[in-house]
Amino acid sequence: MRKLTIQIFAAIALLINANTGNACTNYLVTKGASVDGSTMITYAADSHYLFGELYFKPAAVYPAGTLMKIYEWDTGKFLGEIPQALQTYSVVGNMNEYQVAIGETTYGGREELQDSTGLIDYGSLMYIALQRSKSAREAIKVMAELVEKYGYYSSGESFSVADKNEVWIFEMIGKGTDIKVDKKTKKAYNANRGAVWVAIRIPDGYVSGHANHARITTFPLENMKTSISSKNLDKIFEPDVEVVYAHDVIGFARQKGYFTGKDEEFSFSDVYAPLDFGAARFCEIRVWSFFKAVNKDMWNYFDYAKGHDLKNRMPLYIKPERKLSVRDMMNFMRDHLEGTELDMSKDPGAGPHGLPYRWRPLTWKYEGKSYFNERATATQQTGFSFVAQMRSWLPDAVGGIFWFSVDDAASTVYFPVYCSVTSVPEAYAEGKGDMLTYCDDCAFWVFNKVSNFAYLRYDLMIQDIKRVQDELENRFISQTAVVDQTALKLLETNKEDAVRFLTDYTVNTGNYVVARWEKLFQFLLMKFMDGNVKQEDGKGGLKYNQYDYCPAPVKNPQYPDWWKKNVIDATGDKLAVPEGAASH
Template sequence: MKIRITLLTIMVFALSFQGITCTNYLVTKGASTDGSTMISYAADSHIRYGELYWRPAGDWPEGSMITLYDRGTAKPMGQIPQPPHTYQVIGFMNEHQVAIGETTFDGRTELVDTTGIVDYGSLMFLALQRSKTAREAIQVIAELVEKYGYASSGESFSIADANEVWIMEIIGKGNRMVLDKKSKKMVNADKGAVWVAIRIPDGYISAHANHARITGFPLENGKTSISSKNFKLLNQPDIEVVYSHDVITFARTKGLFTGKDSEFSFSDIYAPLNFGAARFCELRVWAMFNQVNSQMHKYYDYAAGALDNERMPLYIMPDRKLSVHDLMNFKRDYMQGTELDMSQDIGAGPFGLPYRWRPLTWKYEGKEYFNERVTATQQTGFSFIAQMRNWLPDHIGGIFWFGVDDAGSTVYMPFYCGIQSVTNCVAEGNGDILTYSETAAFWVFNRVAHFTYLFYNRVMPDLRELQSELETQFIAEIQEVDRKALEMYKSDPDRAREHLTAYSGKTAETTVARWRKLGEFLLVKYLDGNVKKEKDGEFLRNPWGYPQSPSFPGYPDAWKQKVVEQTGERLMTPDAK
């Protein structure tokens, strides 16, 4: 169906979605090829640097404090006490195979708590440092925001361990300042957040991409669903829904909801759907679902922005089981094979570039237009696939597949969650978004990616060949690396961790070295728009050692047609007239 978009609609979502930029996939044990759980995350941001965070385990004396910083600005927010012990964290996975990802959905702006001190980034790190299971992480997040206030807008969290995968959606409660009689200070009477967490059923997959996806949910029954007042029941195996006790009553007090409790929808109340939420956000969920489920065509119109159509379900059963390599490739989607394929319209230029430089929306002759917002994007700082395997000891079972820059041109490198240090090419402090470092993976991959953007469909086959070679190699190596580490672990866990640290570090450094060489090769081969002749990576010379003449592929006919349509006969040779 055709979708009518009014100028007012464009203006509303243009303001709301300029900064929205992340995509998560969630895969349960029964939906994966090897029985692992997996979640993915892309940190898409114009100022986010691609580096691998590292937090060693620690023991903290009583009275120790941790300073919290806003993830978007680095502004100090306040301090909270440290627990007696914190767990090791690499990226967004801890030593117990708990992993967390997120996407921001903003939601109702009046519900942002300007007095809170725990933002979404702090919640992720704190939950990982304090949790041994996904369920524990949910409780940690809930208790932290209740005690210290939630300092961000609406968030969807992917939370998984080696056995379960959950989605948790949360939003603040705004500011209602009252005088505290004891302290004689003004305090926020609505401190905290409202939230819902749902376990994805085994055998199913889910996804979220900057719009709240939880609608209705089973109300508390003490068997499968509980509220935060009954956290004591959280670890009962049949529990599949947990929510803040006031998630519905708070909406009533604010005049946001007047129906029956059974009719309540978290997404509809706290993050009302509009065109941008569908086209810029839900479309990315649909793109992944559509690759693994043959029934998703019926949701295309909704995902493309026709809001009167049926919404997609929170989770689906895939037609086939998914591998870690599948998730890597899903991260590279730009709607190829659909009518929204970004490599096929005039904005792609002559060489089919499936990216559009920001801003997301733009004006021409007083009218507002937009570019598609797809999964793969040039401004990704880093992305990951967290893979958790319950048949191995935690230090060996968790693999954090980490890539920097654009997912379309990155290589996902394996870092075991039990490693004891992070190698230099991805280490924190090796460059930043304003400081170039020739040894940093982020900058090496960015240089190669930026060159491919010049001649995209001409250059990408060479890039994809090496990308596929490396990722296929790493996946194939894992079984033997596991075997050796497990044998060592039986008698000497520290030696096993040293082995995994060495493997992960060597793999990353070798990848960056290979990518640097790839950049040199591509520059030589495609210099000045020509294509040098080569065979198996060796450039060809004549019998006397002189370079063979390059080919001049020029422009595709579709582009020539557009040039002729714009210039008429101005560029036509006299003999052709």
């Protein structure tokens, strides 16, 4: 048993090291699985180093010969330069003006396959593709061609790539570094430049997800109809094509000795990112938690998600038992494994106030034994998260809504950003602050003030947070139809007026959210200061006593009995009041 525990801990440690920078979660919804025919993808960018802000790149035209500098998204490291496209499209956050949206999760995979000479990291890959693509299929083509030509710098990555009609999952890993010297030029080059990858369209009416582990296993091989290899990449635009893969995805695995079976038995995930306990318990469980919320049959995979039955592999996509809304997707991003035995708010680690978080490290030791904390979808270290909603029945300028938030998804607010905007709310704009630079009116810091204060007495404070959260998000969702109709009316006569209207609405809404959240922080600070709980006056404020002089009598909620027992067990009679003695 001890040997097994050590092996499990080693597997967990490898997984954690591969995913230190970004441990993220994506959920994917096709048109036929949504209540209104939207396609949707969600993304939580979880990193202890990522400052949450709303990126914006306006459309531009560049002279021939212009070079684009590439910086690694995670660290800011300069990687090199590549030719700039002559025309780029406007991008806000992770959605462009044509309703193309991309998210990601890092799975690491085989460490030896990271290419230290590559020019394109996974972050640059996403944002360059958004600037150059009018559809999900074009984005996949752009991404595949970029890594083929310039090399892929990052470790294994899963991407969600969606437009107003389709949703794809696209998994990639580099080919390592094999330095050779050209006999003619005498210059060194990487003979393994590029990447191996597979992209699969999620069937209409289905949902999928990925969370830091490669999920594509076997897939149909090339038949020039529904499945093509990268040798025929131009055929990706043919509507019957549902699977695209690197032409050497199997051959390279054979060359490296990773795979020796029949081609049709080849599994991308099993070969390039072998499944282990940690991959299931920390990663796949987040996908499972989404799946089980929309299809009760997914409880059959609970043991798999817990890392106990790895042979019972969860499907890549499933059919939900009901249609899903934007509101549903927001709530799925707030999951703490509630409704399961793994609910982090229910064990003693949650403390007396039911905190569903555990501070890092994720694994820990006690008296020579190894243990771990659960990793749920909602987590404290989220930089930003979004629900990207693409609507095919509307013009692109109106159809794409990028529901954006910063910080912990459970205690944040998603507000609507229309994909055609020409500016973003000042409170969310790039450059206002960073992880080491505080600013009073930065969305990231305002939301962190609320969440980090709430972690002190979570069971009580989260109720007030959710009340305001629901108030705002429900209002924004209910306003969508009116905003859409107003924009459509303006669009009939002048597109610039429509875009200006949507930009003003987005900017004003985002700035209002931050101002409202600052007011919430002030309210929470006054209400819960020093462990007391002040009474509310029923008008959104706090209640004075009958003389309007000081607070009405405050409440002092009791600690739970299990906590009292633990204190008594640990201290014996030290804190006991002697019989007959007065107590206060």
